[in-house]
Amino acid sequence: MDPEAKPRPVRIGSAAEPPETLATMLEAVRDAAGDVPALIALARDTGRTAPRPGEGSTARLWELLASVTSVDVAAGRVLEPHLDALAILAQSGSQAGFPIGESSTDGAWGVFAAEGPGLRLEATPDGAGNYRLNGSKPWCSLAAHLDGAVLTAHLADGGRAAFAVDLHTPGVSCETPLWTSRGLREIPSGTVHFDGVSAVPVGASGWYFQRPGFAWGGMGVAACWFGGAVAVARDFSSALSAAADKGREPDQIALAHLGEADRIIASVSGYLARTAERIDAGELSGSGAWSEALRVRGTVAAAVERIQAVVAQNLGPGPLAFNEKYGKRMADLSLYIRQHHAMRDDAQLGALTLKGDRSW
Template identity: 70%
Template structure:
């Protein structure tokens, strides 16, 4: 698939231009492998060896990496982000670098429950089902949350997905978005697992919020790819004698403002995270909800502006554009809209705000 040349350029959040150019070979490789999930997983494994960890001084660079890959191809970002998140979670838990490609499965679903119990030797065993397990059949392992006995809450576990007792369903994935990354249900029957820290550690650590902002960086990158494609279409039309009208220019100007403001918020948030890695200062979760909500709103507005201006043609005949638009529409729905804003409002009402 031929992505726009401009899409294979780094996305700036906080680094100097010269630093960003180091991402160029990676982005070109990703552009050549769109749709090839096994190859993209190999890239994710390589990147995971050296990618920055959030809260360790280079959080902005991590988010630039995620945004830049997703600008080339949303699905590629969707492959890379959970692997890097799993690497960071395991490091935060004091575990070694994982071997192979890993994911993070923390979703819950009605009528589905994954439980962790101990056997006679004191080892943890998983039984039950887990929904929304992206690429489970192609991964070597995953960080997985499960319910503990006697109302102790949930805990995170490191799990080898290639061992007996793990059964991955093939979902009926009808969506046009993220078609190469279906998220199905996984069944666990007497599957050994390694506990990561203690009850509720996974959700209470600052890194949980940081990972959520990393996803928002991917959303922004996907929108930057569409915005660059839109600007390129206007330039191409002008070269052929059709200058953009005032409406198209106004929309491009609004898109520029949206990207600049969202990127500035991510840069400022990254600085705060690196200044307070232990979670001091502003609430990590309020920072996450603020960043995710701002980016999600910007992304949806950019999609609407680009779609209105470009019309039905590229949706019908431009493979990269149609895929990017469909992939991003599904990916950004990980933000829960007004429900997430209600959580942020509750925190703001309690004084967790800067105004």
Template identity: 70%
Template sequence: MNATQDSRSPRAVRISSAPEDLAGLGPLLECVGASVGDVPALLALAKDVGESAPKPGAGRTAFLWEILASVTAVDVAAGRILEPHLDAAAILAQAEGAQAAGVEGPGDVPDNFSDGIPFDDIPFDGTWGVFAAEAPGLTLEASDAGGRTLLHGSKPWCSIAAQLDHAVLTAQLAGGGRAAFAVDLHAAGVTFADPAWTSLGLREVPSGTVHFDAVPAVSLGAPGWYYQRPGFAWGGIGVAACWLGGAVAVARSYQDALLAAADRGREPDQLALAHLGEIDRTLAGLLGYFARTAPRIDCGELSGPGAWSEALRIRGSAAAAVERIQALVSQNLGPGPLAFDRRYGKRMADLSLYIRQHHAMRDDAKLGALTFTGDHPW
């Protein structure tokens, strides 16, 4: 890959928006490219983007996904930082909307939790994360203390928590079940364990355990609301949009390498072209899937039980596309760029770790269980 191609202006990933709308992403993508590896700068960009980015289901879901995909195509870690900030903003908006509509969630709020959501108590400014993962031996519990909700215990897989201001997280309830809460990560009683992050992928986005000792939190909906809301599925597709952006970036690097070789007199052979063709049809199909799904969300079609099935389909398709494209490109380009091209090597390592948020056959088993009950389009 020659220096001219490697340094050209970053390109947006188009799902369905008009080219002139995507052109407006140019300054953002230039800033992302200039901020690679600088987490405070990327968090500042995430905060800026969050002030104007559309919410899923509000009419411009495709553009939201294009922002996520385009940022990730510039730098996978940047997309990994941006996505949870935008997801947290969407969750808070959904919780506020549910309260305004008098819909708390699928279950009743326990007597020891307030009926309302005191959004005036939530500092919306600053940077946000979303921590919903769990791990054996670690439990985070929410309890009532004189009308206040307090968090006790530990939460695993909290990415760059020490550098964030706030988080939406899930916690166990004394009466059973889990619920979502908003928490100030600067509050007394919050401590951050050393993540001992040894990964070569997403090196600047370490995920570790956060400990909570009687930390005040704001309840976001009834038990189960976080998982039952359609926005849970929409947010899952947002992560897949980031994976899409990473796949596009790997594909572009492959095309650029073939063009650079052709400029030096080495035309691609049939195998290289066949793999480029497979990459093209894989990405074209995936882009079409996103383009069809976004308006279904915006018109309310994916607001019921079928939303999670569709999320599992599109996430599985995106993860498979990433792994296949990475394999094809690695086979064709060989060890050279992995050994000597810092940006290419970083992208491949970052993306390989990021897509492990997809649980492969376990997620397919969940989809199969839903399909078994008749939840499928065919």
């Protein structure tokens, strides 16, 4: 758990060694940890060259997301929605008129698609081809720091659609939430209010949720979770090695848990690699994409929680209390993984399985 150790990429099945530019970027992420403007700047720069899902290099994209998150979970939490927003804008087929600069890669983006009780964002046509947003959107991470967002809003006909919006425009106000969690303290997610704010439609009604990229983006989040789990396992291995150097050899329980972590990581890495290949081959562009996303997310979430559990049991309270980097990683990852809806997502997958969407 040496804070000065050179960051290592996380591999997800690619045959070639990661490019040297990734190693350089990971060092920049390590140096920028805790500095939100610096992390946003890195995300913006990375977005100009990063692969997009479904375009032949999905595994490389997921390696990028996992590697960044392995260095700092909060950094992955900044990068992933920015890259997802750029992918959404590209998938929509037309970027003309989007509100941030001359290109979607100008500025820093977020994706705000969550709903909350008592909060509703509505979009109404403005008569000139665009829409006006009125209402409130919850769980808008880093909204006050970003330039633009792809967000979902309700339409008069009962549907929902996606829109691109300039977050600096008059009528946008961002609440600063009371963030009491130890995890992801740099990434507060508050409510944003919109009062007659102009927005550009991104796809037609329902397109945002029906496109295969919706499932691909959900799997990209799982790649981030996986990177966090790899980092926790590396913390465990490093701690055992450090203890052995001081004459305290790991016992059978520690070795068994390290072996279990290795087995889990190898299995999940292979699953992600095969899924990325299927996306690039066009095999997950139809109705089965979301079922596979639920499988991937559930599998990775379970892996993360198991690795966190065995590592915490073995290392005990010491590093949680006195090792800032390890304690931050565990807290950040524990909160991030709660984007997975656990048994509710499994119930959704079970319903699809019962309808015959399965390979067994």
